[in-house]
Amino acid sequence: MIGIVDYGVGNLASVRNAFDRAGYEAELCSRQEELGQYERLVLPGVGSFRSAMELLEQGGWVHALKTYAATKKPMLGICLGMQLMFDYGEEHGGAAGLGLIPGTVVHLEPAAPNKVPHVGWNSLNHAMRHSLLEGVKPVVDFYFVHSYHCVPKNPEHILATCDFGGEFVAAVVAGNVAGMQFHPEKSQPAGIRILENFAEWEPQC
Amino acid sequence: MLKKRVIPVLLLRDGRMAKGVQFGNYRDTGNPKTAVRIYSAQDADELVFLDIQASLQSRTALLEIIREAATECFMPLAAGGGIESIDDVRELLLAGADKVVVTTAAVTNPGLITAISERFGNQCVVAGIDYRCDADGAKVWIRCGTEATQLDPVEHARNLAALGAGEIFLNSIDHDGLMDGYDLDMAEKIASAVSVPVIVCGGAGNFMHLAELLKDTSASAAACASLFHFGDNNPIRARSYLRNLGIPMRVLK
Structure with a gap:
């Protein structure tokens, strides 16, 4: 079962519906003490870094998510969820992140x-x-909506970049932790394919 | 490279689709649930739902349509019509909308734009501007084109972006439903005045009109209702037409 972390931000049903479409069971998890029971975890998010x-x-999610990441089970951050996995975000005066990926x-x-925003x-x-x-050709487009972008400290963590008046990091992977700045759940067939890939992903770490 | 968007707009009244001319003479254009299924199959870039009735019953129907759309189609959904509070926004987001369109309240209660932006992020708030032109120049109108204000659309757009709007949805009442082309002049004025993306609506009658907007102005997206409602046009054909003219359009697979 895939867990979708429900920590009080907006619309998470679309992520669950997209996994349904991909043919994988996923449910919202709103109790941090139950995180451990999931084989894979998705950290969604919209809004601002600091308020998230x-x-x-x-x-009480910060410790729970760090503990989960240490189990080496696959984790995927989407949009703001990806950004939260980094050390620090400068939005609205700045705040420390989860520190799962250096940068x-x-x-x-x-x-x-x-x-800006890049929509x-x-x-x-x-x-x-x-x-x-x-199964995702480089010409295929994904849906983005964001004003901030991740700068990984380690270039080896860059999975994909995106051209937008310059290049920014659009996807990262560090061990069992991956992040995507775009919304696979809003990207129709290509996005569903990425969620399938995540559901089958066996991190080598 | 960021692609230009083509966005079907579904105007809703008591749970049915409607389309008028210059914000009046609305006629029924069918069941929105059917339209959502078709647009999903045609991989529209995103969908905008605007409730023009602003009654409790009509709002309830809008929520139901959004809920169903969110389970069926995996594309961005924007919803608006009569939004007056953060609670209204939250209700739409929980139903499955990704962003909300705020038009009248952006004039009567501009602080709401800031409040939504701070709470849900600026990507979540699309500020709508309905306007029409007369001898005195262009003015912003509210309440579905029934009430004039003294606001200049360009100034209003600048203010809304400064207040925290993530996108501007610009709608020409004069051109609405006439299918004789967009107001390119105002589209360019607004798009060059603000630093956020501008979606332009009102007047598209054929694919050439979309091309003029997306090639000759700095608008980010072309929205249209009549074009897809009346006639044999759809987002797939629009995309390939525009791509052939060298306009960057989305590649699906």
């Missing part, structure tokens, strides 16, 4: 005429061959 971290702290989260500063469909430059991207 406050929610994670208030709910920071900074504001997008694309060259003109690109506009809409954009494609990935695959930085490595990886089972998470299997």
